[in-house]
Amino acid sequence: MTFEVKILGSNSASFAFGRHHTSQLVNSNQNLFLIDCGEATQIQLLRYQIRYSRINHIFISHLHGDHYLGLIGLIFTNHLQGRTEDLHVYGPKGLDEIITIQLKHSDSRLNYNLHFHQIDEENQLLFENEDIEVRPIKMDHRIPCFGYVFKEKERKFRLNREILPNSLSKENLIDLKEGKDIVDTDGKTWTNASLASPPHLPRSYVYCADTRFHAEIRPQVQNANLLYHEATFLNDMQARAETTFHSTAQEAARFAAIHNVRQLLIGHFSSRYFDVQPFLTEAKPEFENTILAIEGQTFEVTPVQPIKVKENNVEIVNN
Amino acid sequence: MTFEVKILGSNSASFAFGRHHTSQLVNSNQNLFLIDCGEATQIQLLRYQIRYSRINHIFISHLHGDHYLGLIGLIFTNHLQGRTEDLHVYGPKGLDEIITIQLKHSDSRLNYNLHFHQIDEENQLLFENEDIEVRPIKMDHRIPCFGYVFKEKERKFRLNREILPNSLSKENLIDLKEGKDIVDTDGKTWTNASLASPPHLPRSYVYCADTRFHAEIRPQVQNANLLYHEATFLNDMQARAETTFHSTAQEAARFAAIHNVRQLLIGHFSSRYFDVQPFLTEAKPEFENTILAIEGQTFEVTPVQPIKVKENNVEIVNN
Numbered sequence: 001m002t003f004e005v006k007i008l009g010s011n012s013a014s015f016a017f018g019r020h021h022t023s024q025l026v027n028s029n030q031n032l033f034l035i036d037c038g039e040a041t042q043i044q045l046l047r048y049q050i051r052y053s054r055i056n057h058i059f060i061s062h063l064h065g066d067h068y069l070g071l072i073g074l075i076f077t078n079h080l081q082g083r084t085e086d087l088h089v090y091g092p093k094g095l096d097e098i099i100t101i102q103l104k105h106s107d108s109r110l111n112y113n114l115h116f117h118q119i120d121e122e123n124q125l126l127f128e129n130e131d132i133e134v135r136p137i138k139m140d141h142r143i144p145c146f147g148y149v150f151k152e153k154e155r156k157f158r159l160n161r162e163i164l165p166n167s168l169s170k171e172n173l174i175d176l177k178e179g180k181d182i183v184d185t186d187g188k189t190w191t192n193a194s195l196a197s198p199p200h201l202p203r204s205y206v207y208c209a210d211t212r213f214h215a216e217i218r219p220q221v222q223n224a225n226l227l228y229h230e231a232t233f234l235n236d237m238q239a240r241a242e243t244t245f246h247s248t249a250q251e252a253a254r255f256a257a258i259h260n261v262r263q264l265l266i267g268h269f270s271s272r273y274f275d276v277q278p279f280l281t282e283a284k285p286e287f288e289n290t291i292l293a294i295e296g297q298t299f300e301v302t303p304v305q306p307i308k309v310k311e312n313n314v315e316i317v318n319n
Numbered sequence: 320m321t322f323e324v325k326i327l328g329s330n331s332a333s334f335a336f337g338r339h340h341t342s343q344l345v346n347s348n349q350n351l352f353l354i355d356c357g358e359a360t361q362i363q364l365l366r367y368q369i370r371y372s373r374i375n376h377i378f379i380s381h382l383h384g385d386h387y388l389g390l391i392g393l394i395f396t397n398h399l400q401g402r403t404e405d406l407h408v409y410g411p412k413g414l415d416e417i418i419t420i421q422l423k424h425s426d427s428r429l430n431y432n433l434h435f436h437q438i439d440e441e442n443q444l445l446f447e448n449e450d451i452e453v454r455p456i457k458m459d460h461r462i463p464c465f466g467y468v469f470k471e472k473e474r475k476f477r478l479n480r481e482i483l484p485n486s487l488s489k490e491n492l493i494d495l496k497e498g499k500d501i502v503d504t505d506g507k508t509w510t511n512a513s514l515a516s517p518p519h520l521p522r523s524y525v526y527c528a529d530t531r532f533h534a535e536i537r538p539q540v541q542n543a544n545l546l547y548h549e550a551t552f553l554n555d556m557q558a559r560a561e562t563t564f565h566s567t568a569q570e571a572a573r574f575a576a577i578h579n580v581r582q583l584l585i586g587h588f589s590s591r592y593f594d595v596q597p598f599l600t601e602a603k604p605e606f607e608n609t610i611l612a613i614e615g616q617t618f619e620v621t622p623v624q625p626i627k628v629k630e631n632n633v634e635i636v637n638n
Contacts, residue, residue: 013399015362039392040359043334063424065395069388073358076384080332094424101420105382105413107462143426 001029001131003152003203003301005226007267008044009036010293012210012232012246013066016271020044020295021066024228025055026150026205027298029131034058035148035207041070042077048296052078053085057127059134060091061209062145068095072102079110086113090126090136092144093118119146123220128153137220139211141245147208149220150301155199157192164195200303206261210268212242213251215258224261226301228293231266231279249279253286262302267293320348320450322471322522322620324545326586327363328355329612331529331551331565332385335590339363339614340385343547344374345469345524346617348450353377354467354526360389361396367615371397372404376446378453379410380528381464387414391421398429405432409445409455411463412437438465442539447472456539458530460564466527468539469620474518476511483514519622525580529587531561532570534577543580545620547612550585550598568598572605581621586612 004027011019021038025045032054034041045052052074060068071089078087089095096116103110117126119136127134131153136146156177167184168176175182176196183189203225210230221227229252233241241248247255249266256264264287269276276292283290291299323346328339340357344364351374353360364371371393379387390408397406408414415435422429436445438455446453450472455465475496486503487495494501495515502508522544529549540546551565560567566574568585575583583606588595595611602609610618 014396015365039389040362043359043362046334063421065392065421065425069392069395070358073384073388076388077333098420098424101413101417102382102384105417105462106384143424 001152003028003132003150003205003303004298005205005228005265005301006048006050006298007265007293007295008041008048009038010267010269010295011066012230012268012270014271015040017274018295019269019271021069022061022209022268023070024207024293025050028150028152031129031131032056033127033134033150036061036067036209037070037074038066039069039073042073044295052081053083055087056085057088057134058090059126059148060089060095061139061147061207062092062141062143063094063098064143064210067209068098071095072099075099075103075110075114076106076108078112079108083112086115088115088117088127090117090119090134092146093120122146135220137206137208137218139209140214141210141212145209145211147206147211149204149206149224151204152202154202157196157199159196165190203301203303205301208255210246212245213247213255215254217258221255221259221261224259225304226263226265226299227256227259227261228265228267229255230268231283232268232270234273234278235282237270237272249283249290250286253283253290256287256290262289262304263299264290265293265299266290320471322347322451322469322524322622323617324524324547324584324620325367325369325617326584326612326614327360327367328357329586329588329614330385331549331587331589333590334359336593337614338588338590340388341380341528341587342389343526343612344369347469347471350448350450351375352446352453352469355380355386355528356389356393357385358388358392361392363614371400372402374406375404376407376453377409378445378467379408379414380458380466380526381411381460381462382413382417383462383529386528387417390414391418394418394422394429394433395425395427397431398427402431405434407434407436407446409436409438409453411465412439441465454539456525456527456537458528459533460529460531464529466525466530468523468525468543470523471521473521476515476518478515484509522620522622524620527574529565531564532566532574534573536577540574540578540580543578544623545582545584545618546575546578546580547584547586548574549587550602551587551589553592553597554601556589556591568602568609569605572602572609575606575609581608581623582618583609584612584618585609 006025008023009020022036023041024035026033122138139145172182206224208229231249231252232246325344327342330338341355342360343354345352441457458464525543527548548571550568550571
């Protein structure tokens, strides 16, 4: 099942060196979710040939312009392009007022329903479908700011369809998907492992928006398959990172390491840096599996395979 | 003296075919004025290497997103880049509320003074310096909408410095600049035409934002050196132009013709048109001197030269 993140914008504050304001597109089983929507996100979506109408859920981290100023335009353009499907926007208090006042002054009555979901507290269930759940995670920034945790639901055992005998009943199939051994309609006993494979572990993508670094363990981040963490500065600006409630690449990597994540994606680069390679150089000693949020690139939320299976006793090694 | 208009965005409503939302930069004697500021105007300014800090006056026509959604970002970026000089924003009622609420929710205290000038009526003097005056002109759109008239001030006669005799007093020079004949300190009489040239006629640039076509004469537009008039549609959509309070290329050209302007610039093209050449084809039969608002291009507000001079009796032909 597809679970991936496309980077639409990777810069902080100003536009610079062809880098845009923050925005990411999460694709979970062909359902598209937008995280943050800096100015010109519309243009980035056009550039990467993503139809606006496919996005039904937009998650805004906080009300600094480089994270939300493209939202109103996207709302208007959806309207002008004849959207009829509901659009859900999630974000901190105040965003509804910003949207409402602009709809009012443009005398716009949208031809679709716009639902605003205010984020009040960490971990509240914002969205779920049969594949994933989305919950907010609190950041430490100058104004209220939330990250988002996209977590797959527990999945069932996968049937090895090529080798299933004809003697199985509907109930046998259900039991196999639950990981049980079965007795078929001929009275023969089959171990689960002989006909099914254990499910992938539920994957998670954790988006940590603008934040100061803290060493405390956040349970929602632990063992994430992919963690995005802002890395606005290099070590030369560590003091500034602290006073502006941002992080350095090294701090992002330290955060990844203490949470035992599988892979770290860093972005939100300051406009003072033309070359972003030094972000990798400073992050990797703390956390080797770090990658740069390069615009236009798509990063898979890599599944962790169960690698040892003993009969019905499944031993899963998180490598 | 420089008086020119650079097109930063030429499309209406949506981004399409590389065309951006409306924005124009007026350069009057190296003073820069922004007219409208659609989303991503910041990026367009970067593209054409125009420093944000050089713009001190921004004129917004109306509160449809494609004309102002880039303003808040530009205000924020000016702040982040350390601007200290005052910034003046002119626009219809409501724009101040939109700005204020976004400054509030981002907890921003700008490190420069932002002055909002609300436009209440046509022709009020919004701005003047020694070179030009700027006044609003009312449009006929679905919501309150103003165009802007940039008009040069009357200029003085120009001294032909190469041939000025040494016998002239300070008062003689002042009189020559006023177009008078003089008697110099040696008692010799000089005609004004022998030592000075008549001034260029004051030039005007008229920006007609989103509007329905009307045939009535607007005195502020008459004889404009350069008229920008929106041309959202071609003739095939004439009915739609009427109902959406927009104009066709042919209507823009008719408006130019009845106002005897020198040159017409058309833009605000609908996203339904990939090729904008037909806009010219449909405009030219009504008004030959029509040009397309192509992004990145700069159009001079062409002066009208006084072409016949008879002694002190100046006959100016507006060609």
